[in-house]
Amino acid sequence: MARAQIPDSDGLAAVLATRGEAPTRDQKAMAVRYTLQLLAERAPGNTVEVRVPPFGATQCIEGPRHTRGTPPNVVEMTAEVWLDLARGILDWDDAVQAGKVYASGQRADIGGLLPLLRGRFAE
Numbered sequence: 001m002a003r004a005q006i007p008d009s010d011g012l013a014a015v016l017a018t019r020g021e022a023p024t025r026d027q028k029a030m031a032v033r034y035t036l037q038l039l040a041e042r043a044p045g046n047t048v049e050v051r052v053p054p055f056g057a058t059q060c061i062e063g064p065r066h067t068r069g070t071p072p073n074v075v076e077m078t079a080e081v082w083l084d085l086a087r088g089i090l091d092w093d094d095a096v097q098a099g100k101v102y103a104s105g106q107r108a109d110i111g112g113l114l115p116l117l118r119g120r121f122a123e
Contacts, residue, residue, distance in 0.1 A: 006034045015117065018083055029055045032079050035086040038116045047107050051076040061107060073105030088115030 011034025017027040032055040039050060040058045047063035049071045059071075077085075081100045084090035092111030095101045103109065 006030065006037055010034070011037070015083070015087070019087075028079050028083075031083055032056050035083065035116050038086070039110070039113060042116065043110075043113050047071075048073040048075060048105070048110065050110065052079055052082045055079055060110070060113075063107060071105075073107045074102070075108050075110055076102045085114050086116040088118060 011030065014027050014030035014034060017023050018031045023031075032052045036050060036052065036056050036058040040060050043060040043062070045062035046059040046065040047061040049057060049059050051057040051074065053076070061073075077095070077100060081090065081095055085092060085095060085101075090100075092101070092109075092114055096103060096111075
C-alpha cells in the first residue's frame with residue numbers, strides 16, 4: 001500500500017515551524033516525514049534505508065533491493081540533525097565526522113542528495 005503524500009504546503013509549513021525555538025512534536029514529526037518524502041522522490045529505490053527515529057524512515061537510491069533483516073546500507077540520525085542536513089545548515093561530511101550520523105554500508109553516503117530544500121523556500 002502506498003503512503004499518503006504530504007502536500008508541499010503542509011510539509012514546508014512544518015519545516016518552517018521547526019526553525020523556531022520550541023516546535024511541537026507534531027511539527028517536528030511532519031517536517032521529518034516530509035523531508036524523507038523529498039529524499040525518496042529525489043533518489044527513488046530500495047538500496048539505502050534512512051532512519052530518523054522515532055518519526056520515520058524511508059528507502060532510497062536505486063540498486064540491489066533488500067527484503068529481510070537489517071539492510072546492508074543504513075543511515076540513522078536524530079530529527080534535529082536530519083532537518084539541519086535537509087535545510088543545508090549542516091554539511092554531510094561534517095555531521096559524519098562529528099559522529100552525528102550513523103552510516104554503514106558501501107552505498108550509505110547520501111551527502112550528494114543534500115540539502116533537500118534548496119529552491120523550495122529561502123532560509
